[in-house]
Amino acid sequence: MGFFAWVVLVAYFALMMIVGYWARKRVVNASDFFTAGGEMPWWLSGISHHMSGYSSAVFVGYAALAYTSGITVYFWWAASISLALLFGMPIFPGRWVRMRQQFHVISPLEYLKVRYDLPTQQLLGWSGAILKVFDVGAKWSASAILLHAFAGVPLLWGVILTGSVTAFYSVMGGLWADALTDLSQFVIQFIAGVSMLVATLIKLGGVSSVWQIWHLLPPDHHKPFHGDYTVIFAATYFFVNALSYNGGSWSLAQRFLASATPTAARRSALLSALLFLFWPLVLFFPMWAAPVIFPHLQDPSESYAALTKTLLPSGLIGLVLAGLFAHTMAMTSSDANAVSAVIIRDIMPVLRKGRPFADKQQLLFGRVATFSFLLISMVLALFSSHFGGVIGMVILWYGALLGPIAVPILLGLLRPFRRSGPSAAIGSCIAGALAFASLKLSAMQPWLSSHAHIANAVTVGAPLFVSLLAYIVIGVFYPSRNKDSAAFLEAINPPSERQSGDLRTALNPSSHGAS
Template sequence: MHSLDWVVIGLYFLVMVAIGWWAKRRVHTAADFFTAGGKMPWWLAGISHHMSGYSAAVFVGYAAIAYTTGFAVYIWWAISITIACVIGSFVFAPRWPRLRQRLGIISPLEFLSTRYNVPTQQVLAWSGTVLKIFDVAAKWAASAILLQVFAGVPLSVGILLVGGVTLIYSTIGGLWADALTDMGQFIIQFVAAIALVIATMASLGGVSSISTIWERLPASHSSPFAGDYTVWFFLAYILINTVSYNGGTWNLAQRFIAAPTGSSARKSLLLSAGLFLVWPLVLFFPMWAAPLILPDLADPSQSYALLAKTLLPAGLIGLVLAGMFSHTMAMTSSDANAISSVVVRDIIPALRGSRAPLTSRRELFIGRLATFLFIGLSMALALNASSFGGVLGLLILWFGALVGPIAIPMLLGMLKPFRRSGPSAALSSWVVGLLVFATIKYVIPTQIADLGTATAQTVSVVSPILASIVVYVVVGWVHPWRNETSDALVASLDSDLVEQIAAPTASKLASEPVA
């Protein structure tokens, strides 16, 4: 990279830290730190949801699929997310801020102690929190690899640089800092992506190349479904993304909880859906055109980076790299905020037992400390990734398996049709989902692999979710659970204008047996 590119990268990091420091003025309580005090504008929440919805993997892994397969990557990835967000904008998103209004939650798992009981809440909280550390560590390593490819920076330096900047602004400013930096990162990414699109079109004959490239590429590249990316693959990912993008992934749930009202949360998710519908067309165009500019690449995953280095002048290369960083930093900072909220409001109260609740000031201090420690520990794991060998990959894999089983009791537990599914249904769905994944990965991996790469991946991810859904519904039907407080809570989530209900104390819930 040119020295001007380094200047751009340096300025980018400084701007992120400056935004975090400015956001600090808006943080006075734990609610401000974790949920922006329930005052986040819908447009900011929508952009933040979009930016936190994917990482630098898009510019590496998905770039390889776009290079080898073509338009199908837009259909199964972007369109499936768009559909999932539209569904969720009416079914799930409005219920998250209503939970905050009624129970004062600042953690996506906090309502589970009222909806089910404390043991159920703790199982889901601990399993998700521990494994998320390894997932974030992998994201730091991926970002460092990008910096190494572009500039030859050692992995350790890259991890410390990207992770250190994120640690500073996330610890200082909380969710406000996360959302505002997401906004700044969106603008930077917008400029960088447009610059590469213009450079790509210029190298291929102008604006007309938007349509003419498909005549020069293999015929299958213009097909909406190609190779392993079939209609069934697309439908499976609609289910997977519906679970993930509507709060099953905790950091995205935080964006909804921070909305003032249910209608505001709905608008934010519709905005994110619109961005997922339109913006990937801009991001993917250079990736689709890459075979014409860089034919016969040995490693298609490098296509986006190599295009930037080939077509862009000094300065803009640094901007493109900053745009790649932006998504990973958005995801990891929001992950840290969500995990810290679970630690402060779900795990610590259970460990403290009957002792007096923490004060708001104390919660804020512990929230910042938890954010700092979470990011620091994930960076330490990333720095020592080679020491873990296959273990790191194993745990990342298992985190992917747990997303669905953890999310099903959360999401379906907010809906009236499933109000009879209680703690036993929630825990059973979690256990069975995990067992199904383990069976697929470690008992019959050869048979699954014979289905093809994409199909095997789909089966591995969607099977635990489907198993969890079936078990959750069946156990609720066979062994119906009735609890007046839980029923009242679920019923109250249909509207913004419902009188606040009283939540039972953690000590009372802890004394109740698991149904």
């Protein structure tokens, strides 16, 4: 990195801090901090949903997969997310909005206390928060790897630099700052991504290289599914994505909670789906072409960094690097805001023996929780190699354990699963976690090692499907008959718009202060 690259990168970090500082003016109470007061425009929510859906791990781990395996990464990752959002668009976004409108929830797990019970809410809250620390730690690690590849910055200082800037604007402006910086970051990474695409096309001889390049790559690189990433793996990840991107990931649920109306939430989901369908084609083409430009690269995870340093002038190198950081900072700030909402609204009142925070206290401690979460995840990033590296943490650990947590959260919103109560929710979560543990620690590990083509699918899919099966079966044999839960489902599921005043009080005793 030359002088101009550093100027651009420093200017980018400064812009993020300025936007975060400006956004603080829109944060008056906890509802503003965690759900933007339910006033976020659909287009901003959609862009923020998209930007919060992936990090710079794409330009490290997935770049390595694009270098070694070709286009399959687009089909099982980006296209899968797009289809998952289109599938869930008429089902989930509107329910999240109606929940906020009728019961004034500002945490993605706040409703679980009534839909199931308090122990279920606490189990999912604690387990999800701990899992998110690992997930965000992997993303800091990916950003630090990029900065090291570009400028030789040590891992420690790479994590501190990106983490401290993210912490500043997240703590200052809450979800408004997250969304507005997401918009700024989207514009930056759009310019950076198009610049990289144009530079790659020029290097390869023009636009015709888009279809001619495949003759120069290994035969498997143009196959949608091959090697370890089979149709079974893609189908498995589709179900994981359907749970995650429709609200099973708390930060993405917040984008729907922040929408003004159910229609606006569905539009934001559609916009995010279209971005996932088309934009990764621009991002991935240089990665797919990398083996032609660098046929003997020793570390495929540094392929995107090598392309940038080779093809772009100094100033654009800084812009591309800023675009890469944009994704990690968007995702980590969103996760921090969502986890802090769960801590302040769901976990801390229980530790305080049922005494909820006053609204000013919620805002103060929400900022403290956001900072603390980011700090812990930054420390964990320094030890990411002990958990299988970036790919191991993002694809296997998070992907495998997300399902057991997301199943009772998302399916609990739907009337067809109204018989599945607390026993089903807790049972499904424990069953999925045990399935993952048995795969990683049991005698099946040698078998998985010898069947690499299905190992990833089994590791990611087994916990999800075991959790789903347990949720349904326990609901059938041990059905729940809770009047408050039934009334809640009637209130958030169209076409019924009925609500119970007693139910609203049971769900959120301090809702008048948070709204």
